[in-house]
Amino acid sequence: MEISDQFSLLHYVNNQQQWPLPTWAKFFMNLGKALATIDMESKRYTIALALPTRSYAAAFIGAGVACANLLFRSHQDAEYIEFIYSLPEGTSLKYYEQGKVKKAIKKELLEYNGKMLLGIQIEDSTTKYILPNSVYKLEVAEQDYSQLPNKQAGRSVVPPSELLSTLVSEKAHEFAYHTRIDGVIVGSRNTLKDESQLSLTILPKDGDKEMQGYLRDLFRVEGFNPHGLGHRFLLHSPSTNNLEMALLNKLEVFSTVIFDSALGFLKWQEIYNNQNWIVILDHTDANFSNAVAHINQLYIYRSQSAVKVTFPAIPNGMEITFSVRDI
Secondary structure, three states: OOHHHHHOOEEEEEOOEEEEOOHHHHHHHHHHHHHHOOOOOOEEEEEEEEEOOOOOHHHHHHHHHHHHHHHHOHHHHHHHHHHHHHOOOOOEEEEEEOOEEEEEEEEEEEEEOOEEEEEEEEEOOEEEEEOHHHHHHEEEOOOOOOOOOOOOOOEEOOOOOHHHHHHOHHHHHHHHHOOOOOEEEEOOHHHHHHHHOOEEEEOOOOOOOOEEEEHHHOOOEOOOOOOOOOOOEEEEOOOOOOOOHHHHHOOOOOOEEEEOOHHHHHHHOOOOOOOEEEEEEEOOOOOHHHHHHHHHHHHHOOOOOOOOOOOOOOOOOOEEEEEEEEO
16 A cells, blocks of 8 residues: 555544544645655755645654655665674674564674575574565664573564554554654754644554554654654754754755744755755744745746656645755
């Protein structure tokens, strides 16, 4: 099933009642998915949305971007495989399989049928070899294991979210526990964190139980989920006067910056010139006119390069401008 079809299954919970996500919320998620498919080496896109209110827009767009990157960006998987393969022999690992986590130690690599398999020791002196596409089940352990037990039943790992397990199935564990940076949100921590607490569910069918979770399960911002879980977005307050350069160093060429206000965009867009921009503007914002004027200038001097992208149908009441920047 396509991720867009999965998004259509989502409901939000209000007063213990389940309601289908409104059209605008599903549009934002599918817009995030569409933007995540854009692949440009020397160009960056700018998309600006003028909305009656920007409430929940950044959260749902960010959720769409993160879910799409999880499923479609295979080079990220390659980077993680390379990282795990490059670890020294003897590195302590955690190995997740069939709802259990076990202690493991990295062993040698073995070439078999044209593929480089990774050896891990799980019990006593036995070495298990896994394929590259199973490396996502491994994490570096927080502590060193001096020795392994002769037999391991493993510790049960409670899924961090039934909703997540249903929506992205086999990659739910990777999404929940592995940190990979898809971008930055320039916006208010308190507002975005409150919005991320929106209760979501997938209604049961064919005797299944209801799958519950929160918007934060999909909109994975550093510090918004319980300790020990991974994240996909870093947070940058628009009111700060300092920016840690370490934040910029964590961004990839495909990273997206979501400006959740006119102020954040006007103040910080030059810092993020090498990233893609999603600019969310509220008609009631005091800086709305200035931000629109700047967006119009970007559009006038846009690159003439063609970009292949299919956007979902735009709901009434929204205005959107899309352009490409040369860098």
